Structures are given as structure tokens and as C-alpha cells.
Amino acid sequence: MKIAFIGLGAMGGPMASNIARKGTPITVYDISQASIDRVVEAGATPASSLQEAVSGAEIVITMLPATEHVLEVVAGPDGALAHMAPGGLLIDMSTIDPVGTDRLIESCAAKGIRFIDAPVGRLASHAIKGESLFMVGCNDEDDFKKAEPLFNAMGTTIVRCGLAGTGIRVKIVNNFQILSIAQITAEALVLGTKLGLPVETIKAVNGQTTANNGQMQVNFATKTLIGDIEPGFTFDLSHKDMTLALNAAATLRLGLPVGAAVHAVYGAARSTPYAKKDFTALLDYACEQAGIEPPRLTTAS
Numbered sequence: 001m002k003i004a005f006i007g008l009g010a011m012g013g014p015m016a017s018n019i020a021r022k023g024t025p026i027t028v029y030d031i032s033q034a035s036i037d038r039v040v041e042a043g044a045t046p047a048s049s050l051q052e053a054v055s056g057a058e059i060v061i062t063m064l065p066a067t068e069h070v071l072e073v074v075a076g077p078d079g080a081l082a083h084m085a086p087g088g089l090l091i092d093m094s095t096i097d098p099v100g101t102d103r104l105i106e107s108c109a110a111k112g113i114r115f116i117d118a119p120v121g122r123l124a125s126h127a128i129k130g131e132s133l134f135m136v137g138c139n140d141e142d143d144f145k146k147a148e149p150l151f152n153a154m155g156t157t158i159v160r161c162g163l164a165g166t167g168i169r170v171k172i173v174n175n176f177q178i179l180s181i182a183q184i185t186a187e188a189l190v191l192g193t194k195l196g197l198p199v200e201t202i203k204a205v206n207g208q209t210t211a212n213n214g215q216m217q218v219n220f221a222t223k224t225l226i227g228d229i230e231p232g233f234t235f236d237l238s239h240k241d242m243t244l245a246l247n248a249a250a251t252l253r254l255g256l257p258v259g260a261a262v263h264a265v266y267g268a269a270r271s272t273p274y275a276k277k278d279f280t281a282l283l284d285y286a287c288e289q290a291g292i293e294p295p296r297l298t299t300a301s
Contacts, residue, residue: 001058001059002025002027002056002057002058002059002085003019003024003025003026003027003057003058003059003060003061003150004026004027004028004029004047004053004054004057004059004060004061004080005019005026005027005028005029005039005044005053005060005061005063006028006029006030006050006053006054006060006061006062006063006064006073006080007030007062007063007064007065007069007073007094008028008029008030008032008035008036008038008039008063009030009035009063009065010124010127010231010232010233011063011093011120011124011127011132012030012063012064012093013030013035013038013039014124014127014128014130015063015093015120015127015132015154015155016028016039016042016044016061016063017038017039017041017042017044018042018127018130018153018154019044019150019153019154020039020042020043020044021042021043022153024149024150024153025045026044026045027044027045027046027047027052027053027057028040028044028045028046028047028053029046029047029048029049029050029052029053029054050073050078050079050080051078051083054080054083054084055083056083056084056085057080057083057084057085057088058084058085058088058089059088059089059090059091059146059147059150060074060080060084060088060089060090060091061091061092061093061150062074062080062090062091062092062093062094063093063094063120064094065094065237065240066094066096066240067096067097067099067100069094070092070094070096070100070104071100071103071104074090074092074104074107074108075103075104075107081107081108081111081113084111084113086112087112087113087114088113088114089113089114089115089116089143089146089147090104090108090113090114090115090116091115091116091117091118091147091150092104092115092116092117092118092119093117093118093119093120093134094119095119095120095168095171095172095175095240095241095244096168096244097244097247097248098165098168098169098172098244098248101117101164101165101168102165104117105164105165114140114143115139115143115164116136116137116138116143116144116147116164116167117136117137117164117165117166117167117168118134118135118136118137118147118151118167119134119135119167119168119170119171120132120133120134120135120155120171121133121134121135121157121171121174122155123218123219123232123233124231124232124233125222126155127154130153130154130155130156131155131156132154132155132156132157133155133156133157133158133159134151134154134155134157134158134159134167135159135161135167135168135170135171135174136151136158136159136160136161136167137161137162137163137164137165137166137167137168137169138160138163138164138167139163139164144160169248172241172244172245172248173245175241175242175244175245176241176242176245176256176259178214178215179238179241179242179262179266179279180242180258180259180262181213181214181215182215182219182220182238182279182280182282183262183265183266183282185213185215185216185220185282185283186220186282186283186285186286187286188202188206188216189202189216189220189283189286189295190283190286190287190290190292192295193287193292193295194290194292198295198298199225199295199296199297200297200298202216203216203217203221203225203297215280219280220280220283221297223278223280223281224278224280224281224282224283224284224294225280225283225295225296225297226296226297227296228278229274229277229278229280229281229284230277230278231276231277231278231279232277232278232279232280233278233279234275234276234277234278234279235266235269235270235274235275235276235277235279235281236270236275236276237279238266238279239263239266239267239269239270242259242262242263242266243263245259246259246260246263265282265285266279269282269285272285283295
């Protein structure tokens with residue numbers, strides 16, 4: 001069975017590598033040759049074009065940055081649907097507009113191709129270790145059973161969200177929470193620093209109260225609080241995901257006032273050198289605005 005993996009960035013590359021390392025033959029393609037080379041080192045077979053990668057494939061996995069990329073790669077005139085094996089399975093793990101996912105579902109159905117949306121939770125560090133989480137939307141149990149060994153090769157947790165299209169909707173809600181909490185965490189750390197509190201104290205108390213959150217305890221603690229603001233997950237991608245959430249809300253005539261304010265912060269940060277940095281650099285950006293040095297952890301925690 002030919003399996004193709006398209007999109008080998010910070011998340012896709014490690015996930016494809018884990019499939020290859022665990023002994024499943026996989027053909028890979030990305031517009032970056034360096035990204036292809038890294039996955040080939042793990043045992044994957046390189047393709048010189050999208051069409052070569054997906055030609056005759058029974059399973060195609062896509063992990064791409066934005067809605068327009070996925071629609072072009074999958075449903076474009078010379079995209080995956082034009083070259084896959086009849087009756088094949090497309091698994092999209094990208095974070096895109098739910099309307100885009102719905103268009104993929106329709107395009108796949110028109111070509112007789114099965115479809116699963118399985119956007120990814122957790123960090124790039126989890127993807128490297130094979131500890132990703134997948135939010136799966138799937139219409140057919142046989143399709144899920146076909147995909148399940150691949151999910152298990154790439155991660156440790158599968159959440160069945162419902163029918164096709166529900167996975168991406170859950171992902172947008174979850175990322176909305178993550179990215180909003182990240183901004184509150186940055187502001188709390190700025191406030192605490194201005195009040196003269198050690199960051200270790202703020203973090204320790206946070207971890208023992210209902211204020212506890214993964215941004216303070218995990219993301220910030222392993223990135224910006226130790227001086228590492230290289231992505232990771234960039235401000236640009238964060239802004240994209242917040243935009244997806246607000247667009248979905250607007251379609252539903254739903255106001256998200258706190259989310260709108262957070263979205264504006266990400267938008268402003270994108271006009272600065274932080275645009276390509278890790279989103280946990282919200283802390284450094286907020287400190288810059290406040291005119292203070294960013295706090296850093298000085299003890300192991």
C-alpha cells in the first residue's frame with residue numbers, strides 16, 4: 001500500500017519521520033528540499049513533485065499551513081485527487097477554515113475518495129517524540145481502522161470527535177483557548193514582574209490553584225521563560241488560528257470580545273520582528289511594551 005505525506009514542516013516533518021522509523025513505507029514531499037532530506041534520513045522515500053508523491057497512493061496525508069494551500073494541493077487541477085488510487089483515503093491534519101474542510105469533503109466525495117480530518121494537538125516537541133494528539137472526524141469505521149496505525153505511529157492520543165468536519169471544529173475551539181490563555185499568561189507575568197515577584201513564585205502558586213494552565217507550566221516554562229523564542233509555533237500561525245476562530249464566530253453571529261482583543265495583540269506583534277518567533281514570545285513582546293526585561297526562570301522547575 002502506497003502512503004504519501006505532503007507537508008513536512010515543524011509538525012509534519014517529525015510526524016512523517018515517526019511513521020518511517022516505525023517501519024511503514026512512506027513517500028514524502030514538501031516544497032523545501034531540506035525538509036524532505038530530514039525525513040528521508042528517517043527512512044522515507046522522497047518524491048520530486050506532488051504528483052509523483054501521490055500517484056497511485058491509497059492513503060494521502062496532508063499537513064499544510066493554510067486553507068488555500070490544502071485546497072490547491074488536494075483539489076487543484078493537478079492535485080492529489082487527480083492522481084490518488086480510486087477509493088483511496090485522504091487524511092488532512094492541517095488547521096484550516098471549517099468551510100475549507102467542508103469543501104474538501106465535497107471534492108473527495110465527487111472523486112470517490114474517502115476523507116478524515118485529523119488536526120493535531122500538542123507541541124512540535126511532542127511531534128518529535130511521537131506524542132501528538134489527533135482530533136479525528138470520520139464517517140466510516142473502516143476508514144478509521146485503516147488510519148489508526150498511522151495515528152499510533154505519530155502520537156499517543158486519539159480523540160474521536162464525530163463525523164468528518166468535526167475534528168477541525170474542535171481544533172479551532174482548542175487553539176482559541178490556548179492562544180487566548182497564552183496572552184493572559186504573558187500579562188500575568190508582566191504584572192508579577194512589575195510587582196517585584198520572582199517568576200518561580202508565580203509559576204509555583206499557579207500550579208497549585210485553579211489558575212493552573214499549560215501555558216504557564218509547560219509552553220512558557222520550556223520556551224520563553226528559559227530564553228528560547230525560536231519556533232515552535234509562530235506568531236503568524238497563531239494569528240491565522242485566532243482569525244479562523246473569529247471568522248467562525250462571525251459566521252454564527254457570535255461575539256468573542258476577549259478573543260477579539262487577543263487577536264489584535266497577535267496582529268500587532270506580526271508587524272514586529274517577533275512575527276516569525278514562537279508565540280510564547282508574547283511575554284517578551286508584552287515586556288517590551290511595558291519597558292521591562294523579560295523574566296526568566298533561574299532554577300529548575
